[in-house]
Amino acid sequence: MSNEYTVIDLFSGAGGLSQGFLQAGYKILAGIDFDDAALLTYAHNFKGAKALKEDLFEEEKSINNIQKAIGGKDIDVIIAGPPCQGFSLTGSRDINDSRNKLYVAVVHAVEYFRPKAFLIENVPGMATLYKGRVKQQIINTFEDLGYAVSVTDPPLLASDYGVPQNRKRMFFVGYRKDLGYDYFKFPDPLLDVEEHITTFEAISDLPSLEDTLGENIMDYPTKPLSEYQKMMRENSDAIYNHIGTNHTDEVKWVISQVPEGGNHKDLPPGVGESRKFNEAWTRYHSQKPSKTIDTGHRNHFHYKWNRVPTVRENARLQSFPDCFEFLGTKTQQYRQVGNAVPPLLAQVIGEKMNQHLNVGAREVLNEKAE
Numbered sequence: 001m002s003n004e005y006t007v008i009d010l011f012s013g014a015g016g017l018s019q020g021f022l023q024a025g026y027k028i029l030a031g032i033d034f035d036d037a038a039l040l041t042y043a044h045n046f047k048g049a050k051a052l053k054e055d056l057f058e059e060e061k062s063i064n065n066i067q068k069a070i071g072g073k074d075i076d077v078i079i080a081g082p083p084c085q086g087f088s089l090t091g092s093r094d095i096n097d098s099r100n101k102l103y104v105a106v107v108h109a110v111e112y113f114r115p116k117a118f119l120i121e122n123v124p125g126m127a128t129l130y131k132g133r134v135k136q137q138i139i140n141t142f143e144d145l146g147y148a149v150s151v152t153d154p155p156l157l158a159s160d161y162g163v164p165q166n167r168k169r170m171f172f173v174g175y176r177k178d179l180g181y182d183y184f185k186f187p188d189p190l191l192d193v194e195e196h197i198t199t200f201e202a203i204s205d206l207p208s209l210e211d212t213l214g215e216n217i218m219d220y221p222t223k224p225l226s227e228y229q230k231m232m233r234e235n236s237d238a239i240y241n242h243i244g245t246n247h248t249d250e251v252k253w254v255i256s257q258v259p260e261g262g263n264h265k266d267l268p269p270g271v272g273e274s275r276k277f278n279e280a281w282t283r284y285h286s287q288k289p290s291k292t293i294d295t296g297h298r299n300h301f302h303y304k305w306n307r308v309p310t311v312r313e314n315a316r317l318q319s320f321p322d323c324f325e326f327l328g329t330k331t332q333q334y335r336q337v338g339n340a341v342p343p344l345l346a347q348v349i350g351e352k353m354n355q356h357l358n359v360g361a362r363e364v365l366n367e368k369a370e
Contacts, residue, residue, distance in 0.1 A: 004025060004026065004027045005026050005027065005076035005077055005116070005354065005357055006026070006027050006029050006073060006074065006075055006076045006077070007021050007026045007027065007028050007029060007075070007076065007077045007078070007079055008028075008029050008030045008031075008032065008066065008070070008075050008078055008079075008109075008113075009021075009028065009030070009031040009032065009079050009080070010032050010056060010078065010079070010080035010081075010082070010105065010106055010109060011032070011033060011056065011080055011081050011082045011083065012031030012032055012033045012038070012042055012081075013033055013035065013038045013042075013081070013336060013339045013340055014038045014041040014042060014045075014326060014336035014337070014339070014340055015031055015041070015042045015045060015046060015340070016081075016318065016320070016339075016340030016341040016342060016343050016346060017079045017080075017081055017119075017121065017340075017341045017343075017346045018031055018042070018046060018049070018079070019045070019320065019321075019324060019343040019346070019347075020341065020342075020343040020344065020345065020346020020347040020348075020349070020350055021077075021079060021346060021347070021350040022046070023343060023344075023347040023350075024346075024347045024348075024350030024351045024353075024354060025350075025351075025354060026076075026077065026350060026354070027048075028046050028048070028049040029049055029050065029070045029073060029075065030049055030050040030051070030052055030066060030069060030070055031046065031049060031050070031051055031052070032052045032053075032054050032056065032062070032066060033051075033052075033053070033054075034053060034054065034055055034056070036053065037327065037328030037329070037332040037333075037336065038328075038332075038336050038339075039051045039052075039053055040327040040328060041325070041326050041327045041328065041333075041336055044325060044327055045324050045325065050069045050070065052065065052066060052069055054066065056105035056109075057105065059104070059105055059108045059109075062105070063108065063109060063112050063113075066109075075113045075115050076115055076116050076117070076357070077115050077116065077117050077118065077119070077353070077357075078106070078109055078110055078113060078115045078117075078118040078119075079118070079119045079120075079121075079346075080106045080109075080118070080119070080120050080121070081120070081121040081122070081339075081341055082103055082105070082106055082120070082122070103120075103138065106118070106120060107141055107142070107145070110142065110145060110147070110174075111145055114176070115176075116175065116176055116179060116181070116357060117173065117174060117175045117176070117181070117184075117353060117356070117357060118142070118147070118172075118173070118174050119171060119172070119173050119349065119353065120138075120171065120172040120173075121169055121170070121171050121341050122169070122170055122171075122172075123168075123169065123170070124154075124155040124168045124169065124170050126170055127151075127153070127155065127170055135151060138172060139151065139172070142172070142174045146176060146177050146178055147174030147175060147176055147177065148174060148175050148176075148177050148181060148182060148183045148184070149172060149173070149174040149183075150172070150173050150174070150183050150184040150185070150186065151170065151171070151172050151173075152169075152170045152171045152186055155168040155169055155170040156168070156169055156170070156171065156186065156345065156349075157189075158289075158319075158342045158344075158345045159191070159196040159197070159289040160189035160190065160191055160196075161187070161189065161190050161191070161344060161345045161348045162190055162191060162197060162228075162319070162344045162348070163197070163289070163317075163318070163319045163342040163344045163345055164196070164197035164198060164199060164201065164202035164228065164289045164290060164316070164317050164319070165289050165290045165291075165292065165293060165317045165318065165319075165342065166288075166289045166290070166291060166292065167292045167293070167342060167345075168292075169341065169345070171186070171349065173186070173349070173353065175356065175357075181356070181357075184352075184353065184356050185352075186349065186352070187348050187349060187351075187352045190348065196288070196289050197226075197228050197289060198285075198286060198287050198288055198289060199284045199285065199286055199287075199288065199289065199290050199303050199317065200226075200286040200287060200303070201225075201226040201227075201228045201229070202226075202228055202229070202232075202290075202313075202316045202317055203309070203313045203316050203317065204225050204226070204229075204286075205220065205221070205222050205223075205224055205225045205226075205229045206221075206239060206242055206310075206312060206313060206316070207221050207239070207242065208304075208305055209242075209244040209305065209307065209310070210305065212244070213243055213244040213245075213246060214242050214243045214244050214310070215242075215243070216240060216241065216242075216243060217238050217239070217240060218238065218239040218242055219238065219239070220233070220238075220239060231321075232316055232319075232321055232322050233321075233322050234321060234323075235321065235323045236321065236322035236323040238322075239312060239322060240312060240322070240325040240326070241310065241311040241312040241315065241325065241326050241333060242310045242311070242312040242313070243310055243311070243330065244307055244310060245307055245308050245310075247306070247307055247308075252306045252307070254267065254271055254272045254281065255281070255283070255301050255306040255307070256306045257271060257272075258281050258282075258283040258301065259283065260283055260284075260285050260286060260303050260304075261283065261284070261285030261288065261303075262281075262282075262283055263279070263280060263281050263282040263283070264280040264281040264282075267281060279291070279294075279299045279300070280299055281299070281301070282299055282300050282301065283300075283301045283302070283303060284300065284301065284302065284303040284309075285303060286303040286304065289317075290317045293314050293317055293318055293337060293338050294338045295334060295335040295338035295339055296334065296335075296338070311326055311330065311333040311334055311337060314334065314337045314338070315337050318337055318340055318342050318343070319342045319343050319344035319345070320337070320340070320343055321343070
């Protein structure tokens with residue numbers, strides 16, 4: 001019995017979920033998105049998979065195109081990270097009542113392909129939206145399609161699973177009841193707080209870029225300085241996407257006055273007045289995981305150097321391996337990294353889902369043998 005289950009990734013972006021599931025032993029058939037730069041990155045890194053540009057709002061057309069592209073292969077698992085948009089609830093059991101067509105696209109794909117399991121990722125705020133009714137609506141919709149649906153409660157913290165980043169995300173996972181699958185149990189944390197991977201452990205081996213903006217392909221200046229760095233370097237003999245930002249002298253002067261782990265509140269009066277919101281002028285702490293990596297690159301700064309992290313440094317903090325190269329403009333690359341699910345977090349969930357799939361498959365085989 002093979003356990004190389006097949007996967008398609010809806011709203012794949014650059015492929016954080018796909019990378020995690022690939023590392024967990026799945027066969028990735030396709031990533032589907034509407035962002036050209038993200039799809040270039042996806043195609044570059046997932047050689048055996050299709051990178052499909054589809055408008056998932058056009059459900060019937062996109063589903064037919066996906067079916068043709070994968071050659072009619074069975075899909076065992078659908079994974080998806082749809083953007084969270086506004087919901088309008090008129091019922092409690094039908095997600096089609098919602099304005100959020102992106103979720104409807106996932107529902108229709110699951111209904112059409114009938115995978116053994118699915119996974120949906122989103123921001124923690126989804127759990128409390130409309131006092132929890134949105135979350136319940138999603139559960140009800142997939143339960144009515146015949147899936148046993150489990151939800152993270154509370155949301156998972158990426159740093160508990162080996163990612164050097166305090167990023168919270170919620171997940172829905174469903175398994176087909178008619179195949180004998182029971183409810184999925186999410187993996188327990190792998191690390192205690194004092195064991196969390198720090199930003200120093202994640203990026204301290206990368207060139208400082210003090211006297212240069214760097215190049216798209218660079219040599220490693222040192223041996224790995226941590227087990228995490230050693231893991232990130234596997235299958236890679238060069239550093240990609242490590243290009244600095246040419247800050248003005250004024251910006252570097254402001255950054256230089258932010259203490260390690262501090263932000264705009266720690267600046268002297270009159271300094272950095274142009275940015276005063278919550279995350280402004282935030283400097284990472286070398287001995288803690290990073291803040292949540294976002295899609296921009298203006299507000300968070302290296303724990304030591306007076307500059308924003310590079311795309312590669314953000315990718316390390318997201319747990320993308322160094323062999324994963326991002327394409328497009330630098331702004332597009334930052335957005336791809338920030339929008340992604342951390343691959344290591346996806347891998348841990350994917351491995352647990354694989355075990356659950358195997359248990360159900362064994363039970364079905366035993367029933368047939370009897």
